[in-house]
Amino acid sequence: MQSFLKKFINKFRYAFAGLFDGIRHDHSIALQCLIGLFVFIACIFLHLTVWEWLVIILMIALVIAFEFINSALETITDKISPEYSLEAKKIKDYAAAAVLVISIAAAISGIIIIGGKIYGML
Numbered sequence: 001m002q003s004f005l006k007k008f009i010n011k012f013r014y015a016f017a018g019l020f021d022g023i024r025h026d027h028s029i030a031l032q033c034l035i036g037l038f039v040f041i042a043c044i045f046l047h048l049t050v051w052e053w054l055v056i057i058l059m060i061a062l063v064i065a066f067e068f069i070n071s072a073l074e075t076i077t078d079k080i081s082p083e084y085s086l087e088a089k090k091i092k093d094y095a096a097a098a099v100l101v102i103s104i105a106a107a108i109s110g111i112i113i114i115g116g117k118i119y120g121m122l
Ligand SMILES: Nc1ncnc2c1ncn2[C@@H]1O[C@H](COP(=O)(O)OP(=O)(O)OP(=O)(O)O)[C@@H](O)[C@H]1O
Pocket: 028, 071, 074, 081, 082, 083, 084, 085, 086, 088, 089, 092, 093, 096
């Protein structure tokens, strides 16, 4: 029981270590976190509904999570294929495309929700 609890706590410890390491050492992750924080703070003043908050929080989390996965794939690609290769290019470009797709969805959601709120205030 104790070792189960220890393993469980360690999982969180490693995950948080990864979170802080990514924010400190990966500029793309740091930038996405900063944008997410800025959007979150801006939304506090816009009196969002529960559903609007859910979409905003989900989108911020998805973009940051995709950025972490992208960085993990870049790291493993650089390790196994430091030389130029078409496969390495494909892995990195596909991972970047995944971030792009979710970022476009987040931007559109943000424009609809935040833009709509600001428009309503004018
Ligand atoms: N080993 C490689 N072989 C072939 N193409 C590569 C290789 N490494 C990088 N590339 C190409 O360069 C692009 C940028 O790769 P890079 O590793 O610099 O990612 P990045 O998006 O600049 O990462 P970050 O800014 O998060 O550090 C890739 O999307 C890919 O097209």
